[in-house]
Amino acid sequence: MNLTVRKSNLEAAVKSLCRVISQKVVLPVLSNILCEVKEKHMTLTASDTEIWLSYQIDLEKVDLGKQKQASFCVGARLLSDALANLKEQPLEISFEGGEASMIRIDHETGFTCLPTDHSGDEYPQFPQDLEDVDPIWKLSGDFISRALKRSMFATAHNELRPVLGGIFFNMHEGNSSSVLDVTATDGSKLILTEKEITELLDAKGTPINGDGSFLMPKKVANVICATIGPDCEIRFNDSYASCKYGNATLQFRQLEGKYPNYRSVIPECDHSFNAFRLELLSALKNVASFTNSSSRMVTLTLASDKDRLVISGNDYDLSIVSEDSIEIECNEKIDMTIGAKVDNLIESLQKISTPDTEICFVDPSRPFLIHPSDPADTTEKVTILIMPMLVNA
Numbered sequence: 001m002n003l004t005v006r007k008s009n010l011e012a013a014v015k016s017l018c019r020v021i022s023q024k025v026v027l028p029v030l031s032n033i034l035c036e037v038k039e040k041h042m043t044l045t046a047s048d049t050e051i052w053l054s055y056q057i058d059l060e061k062v063d064l065g066k067q068k069q070a071s072f073c074v075g076a077r078l079l080s081d082a083l084a085n086l087k088e089q090p091l092e093i094s095f096e097g098g099e100a101s102m103i104r105i106d107h108e109t110g111f112t113c114l115p116t117d118h119s120g121d122e123y124p125q126f127p128q129d130l131e132d133v134d135p136i137w138k139l140s141g142d143f144i145s146r147a148l149k150r151s152m153f154a155t156a157h158n159e160l161r162p163v164l165g166g167i168f169f170n171m172h173e174g175n176s177s178s179v180l181d182v183t184a185t186d187g188s189k190l191i192l193t194e195k196e197i198t199e200l201l202d203a204k205g206t207p208i209n210g211d212g213s214f215l216m217p218k219k220v221a222n223v224i225c226a227t228i229g230p231d232c233e234i235r236f237n238d239s240y241a242s243c244k245y246g247n248a249t250l251q252f253r254q255l256e257g258k259y260p261n262y263r264s265v266i267p268e269c270d271h272s273f274n275a276f277r278l279e280l281l282s283a284l285k286n287v288a289s290f291t292n293s294s295s296r297m298v299t300l301t302l303a304s305d306k307d308r309l310v311i312s313g314n315d316y317d318l319s320i321v322s323e324d325s326i327e328i329e330c331n332e333k334i335d336m337t338i339g340a341k342v343d344n345l346i347e348s349l350q351k352i353s354t355p356d357t358e359i360c361f362v363d364p365s366r367p368f369l370i371h372p373s374d375p376a377d378t379t380e381k382v383t384i385l386i387m388p389m390l391v392n393a
Helices: 007-018 076-084 141-152 218-227 277-288 342-350
Strands: 002-006 032-038 041-047 051-058 061-063 069-075 090-096 102-107 110-115 137-140 166-173 178-185 189-197 212-217 231-236 240-245 248-253 271-276 297-302 308-315 320-329 336-341 356-361 368-372 380-386
Touching (some): 002 007, 007 041, 007 051, 007 076, 007 090, 032 076, 069 076, 069 110, 076 110, 137 141, 137 189, 141 166, 141 189, 141 218, 141 231, 166 218, 189 342, 212 248, 218 248, 271 277, 277 297, 277 308, 277 356, 336 342
Antiparallel strands (some): 002 090, 032 041, 032 069, 051 248, 090 102, 102 110, 137 231, 166 212, 178 189, 189 380, 231 240, 240 248, 271 320, 271 356, 297 336, 308 320, 356 368
């Protein structure tokens, strides 16, 4: 078998595939990339038995001899290193099977030979075909990337509740259109991104009701954020899901278990104020270093006679106290002090891109909410819930 491929196309696919391969593989073949050649295309696949990522790249030339197709496995790190320092050029790759098989990569100034210790038949295949599964969610890659990047900081590392380590996708009927919820929570904070979806299709392209849900592992979210294109098609069944974007197909096993009823913990708030996001973020960072190392608690204090928010942190064991304040817009006069973990507040504000933010609350013992003020996209709504901490009188 001989083929010719552009170095940039091959390297881009290999770099993305290396994100899937685990440092400690359960099967030796999983440290390899599966390469399958058919007609004028080469499909490269990497897996860790929970995730399968494939890229299809075009070939400039291909000679399969008497075969209709060919497959082989090559070490992912070795292939990545072989391509890393080459300039952009067409690469000629040849492969001969047998007991001591290897691939040879010829470039303008030399060549590299790499062993193929495993045949293509040894590589684990994705257990199910989702090509004809309904519904198809056609979504913007930018939206998926934004929602996942926001959500990942709220996932948990909880062996007793593994569902909290995932990101929950839930499509349901809204007032005038379908709404997709993308949610993550670790029990102390929750982030919900809602997106109005105008069209949902079946495998034949017919509009349908696309209600359904699935639970995406965090590792899958990391891979998608690093590799996603401008558009994305999502299919899923009860156990597996797939995302198609550009020349890539990512398939994965869903996390098992029932996700918490996240909407039941979001309160109907009676009070709110608006603040300049960067000022609030700066004030929180100013006092963060002076909080108790175990609790990391700060207090947010509203005074009825002032249009200011006072942020305080302390560690009384070390006789340390720090305080900062910012101007706010509040349409009512209220006296209240709320405690919260400073890291949750800082991370939440960093996930918002609007200049102003709205903070809504009921009382010091109930969760409070953070919203971006006047978002540019009115079809997308972000809600961040923070659990309060007990403030000693």
